[in-house]
Amino acid sequence: xxxxxxxxxxxxxxxxxxxxxxxxxxxxxxxxxxxxxxxxxxxxxxxxxxxxxxxxxxxxxxxxxxxxxxxxxxxxxxxxxxxxxxxxxxxxxxxxxxxxxxxxxxxxxxxxxxxxxxxxxxxxxxxxxxxxxxxxxxxxxxxxxxxxxxxxxxxxxxxxxxxxxxxxxxxxxxxxxxxxxxxxxxxxxxxxxxxxxxxxxxxxxxxxxxxxxxxxxxxxxxxxxxxxxxxxxxxxxxxxxxxxxxxxxxxxxxxxxxxxxxxxxxxxxxxxxxxxxxxxxxxxxxxxxxxxxxxxxxxxxxxxxxxxxxxxxxxxxxxxxxxxxxxxxxxxxxxxxxxxxxxxxxxxxxxxxxxxxxxxxxxxxxxxxxxxxxxxxxxxxxxxxxxxxxxxxxxxxxxxxxxxxxxxxxxxxxxxxxxxxxxxxxxxxxxxxxxxxxxx
Numbered sequence: 001x002x003x004x005x006x007x008x009x010x011x012x013x014x015x016x017x018x019x020x021x022x023x024x025x026x027x028x029x030x031x032x033x034x035x036x037x038x039x040x041x042x043x044x045x046x047x048x049x050x051x052x053x054x055x056x057x058x059x060x061x062x063x064x065x066x067x068x069x070x071x072x073x074x075x076x077x078x079x080x081x082x083x084x085x086x087x088x089x090x091x092x093x094x095x096x097x098x099x100x101x102x103x104x105x106x107x108x109x110x111x112x113x114x115x116x117x118x119x120x121x122x123x124x125x126x127x128x129x130x131x132x133x134x135x136x137x138x139x140x141x142x143x144x145x146x147x148x149x150x151x152x153x154x155x156x157x158x159x160x161x162x163x164x165x166x167x168x169x170x171x172x173x174x175x176x177x178x179x180x181x182x183x184x185x186x187x188x189x190x191x192x193x194x195x196x197x198x199x200x201x202x203x204x205x206x207x208x209x210x211x212x213x214x215x216x217x218x219x220x221x222x223x224x225x226x227x228x229x230x231x232x233x234x235x236x237x238x239x240x241x242x243x244x245x246x247x248x249x250x251x252x253x254x255x256x257x258x259x260x261x262x263x264x265x266x267x268x269x270x271x272x273x274x275x276x277x278x279x280x281x282x283x284x285x286x287x288x289x290x291x292x293x294x295x296x297x298x299x300x301x302x303x304x305x306x307x308x309x310x311x312x313x314x315x316x317x318x319x320x321x322x323x324x325x326x327x328x329x330x331x332x333x334x335x336x337x338x339x340x341x342x343x344x345x346x347x348x349x350x351x352x353x354x355x356x357x358x359x360x361x362x363x364x365x366x367x368x369x370x371x372x373x374x375x376x377x378x379x380x381x382x383x384x385x386x387x388x389x390x391x392x393x394x395x396x397x398x399x400x401x402x403x404x405x406x407x408x409x410x411x412x413x414x415x416x417x418x419x420x421x422x423x424x425x426x427x428x429x430x431x432x433x434x435x436x437x438x439x440x
Contacts, residue, residue: 026086026099026312028056030249032063032260033077033088033308034271036297044303050075052090053297056312060249060258061273063292071297072107076195076245078308080126080134087134087172089124091141094172112138112164114177119143121164125197125247125308129223130337132318134166136175137182137198137207148194150187159185159193161209163224183207183218183227194245197308201250201257202342206279208238208246213263215239215246217279222335232280242285243272245306252341252407252439259283260291260307268294269303313412317438319347322366323419326379327428328352331420333435338405340412340439346402349420349430352393357424360401361385366417366432375426382432383419393422403435411437 032055037044044050052074055063074090081087086097089110096105112121119141129135139148139161150157161183164175185193195210200223207218207227216236218227229236239246243261250257259274272288294302319333328351336345352358363384371379393399399420405411416435422428 026056027067028312029058030060031056031066031079031081031086031310031312032292033079034262034292034297034304035075035077035306036071036294036299036302036304038294038299038302040301047075048073050305052077052088054079054088055292055296060251060309061289061291063296065297076123076306078124078126078197078247080128080310081312082128082132082134085171087126089126089136091122091124092120096172108173110172111174112136112177113167113175114140114162114164116140116160116162117177122147123195126310127198127200127223128337129165130318130333130335134172134175135163135223137161137163137196139194139196148192150189150191154189156186156188159187161185161193161196161207178224180224180226182220182224183209185209185216195306197247199248199250200337200339201279202252202339203344206248206250208248208259210244210246213239213241213244215243215259215261219279230279233282237282238279239283243288247308249309249311252339255341258309260309261288262305262307263288265290265293268301269305270294271304271307311439313439317345317436319433319435321431321433323368323380323382323432325429325431326376327422327425329420329422329428329430331418331430331433333433334400334402338403338435338437340405340409340437341407342405344402345405346400347418347420347433349393349399350397352397352399352420353422353425353428354393354395354397356393356422358391358393358399359421359423360389360391360418361421362387362389362416362418364417366434371429376429377427379427379429381419381421381429383417390423405437409439412439413437 035050042049051071057063079088084099088095117140121138125137160181163182164177167174197208209216215238217230220227243263246261271292273291274287292304317338330350334346334348338345361383363386365384367384369381419432420430
């Protein structure tokens with residue numbers, strides 16, 4: 001097929017510019033939620049007296065309260081930005097902020113459909129999956145008074161951390177539980193496990209679990225998989241005794257992890273950050289620097305606790321199908337988010353004819369060329385063939401290709417279009433896929 005010609009062009013092309021005006025309405029490269037409380041004015045041991053603050057930063061180290069922001073009641077917050085909406089969660093409650101209109105919706109109660117969590121969730125941690133849906137990692141609520149601990153007279157127990165996916169058309173207000181347990185933590189009497197946080201580091205998903213002032217690490221190759229204890233750390237412990245209620249972020253530009261935790265320094269509860277190159281080495285107290293304290297929140301005596309970070313960008317990338325297929329092949333993303341710096345994003349084909357030659361067309365634009373004149377009835381070329389890659393379909397009918405994404409901010413919000421064509425079987429081609437580049 002002569003129309004499937006090779007050209008010497010870059011795989012990823014700049015098509016659109018990021019909306020700088022949008023970021024100007026909500027400043028900062030990163031956003032952080034913490035809860036605060038002034039012990040001089042109230043009982044800070046009661047979470048009902050905690051207030052949630054939203055902060056911004058360009059480097060993850062220097063934080064300021066968002067201009068014009070007024071704190072609201074809420075403890076152990078988390079937040080995530082999707083498109084033009086900022087979602088702020090506290091136990092059982094969601095607040096949405098619409099960035100373009102600079103408007104808050106009234107708070108709504110979150111519904112979790114999980115038979116193993118009849119009392120809802122606590123300590124939420126939010127991500128966006130590769131389909132653009134909000135997903136939540138949580139500790140099921142417990143009204144028995146043993147939340148995160150073994151019941152009395154029980155030598156040991158297992159605490160389960162579960163996940164749920166946003167229900168269609170709920171805009172983050174309803175979640176459906178995913179079967180199985182994400183993290184199972186074995187505890188002895190007197191121990192506790194709380195405050196999960198999860199993030200993607202370009203190759204795997206990482207879950208932090210708080211044990212008081214210590215942080216334990218679990219990992220999984222898939223978002224809703226079974227997370228295994230990170231055995232390259234003794235007992236999986238990244239931090240021992242000097243920081244808890246953590247959140248994590250992987251910076252693809254520097255290939256460094258940012259671990260935030262709160263602890264007591266000079267009699268004050270503060271949030272600190274450690275920047276480190278690996279999860280395989282236990283952190284020391286001197287690795288952490290204070291980044292949020294009472295004066296950051298406006299009152300020197302205030303406590304700053306329970307950090308949660310998100311990138312202040314409209315999306316984390318997505319891969320969406322368009323058009324229609326002719327024949328049986330199905331092309332889709334491999335389940336990894338197409339974000340800057342990812343070395344594991346790629347495409348996978350299923351239901352192909354084993355042993356057949358495959359061509360993947362990549363282009364800056366969609367197209368719709370009728371292929372019937374070439375003997376391919378009911379088929380259309382749906383991706384402009386600026387670049388064509390070839391291969392052979394495996395015995396099980398599959399084909400996979402990894403598409404590393406450069407760490408180049410100019411690629412943010414740019415799109416690439418692709419289609420799989422079984423060149424040796426006329427009349428066989430997949431639907432098109434549009435890949436939009438995002439960031440973690």
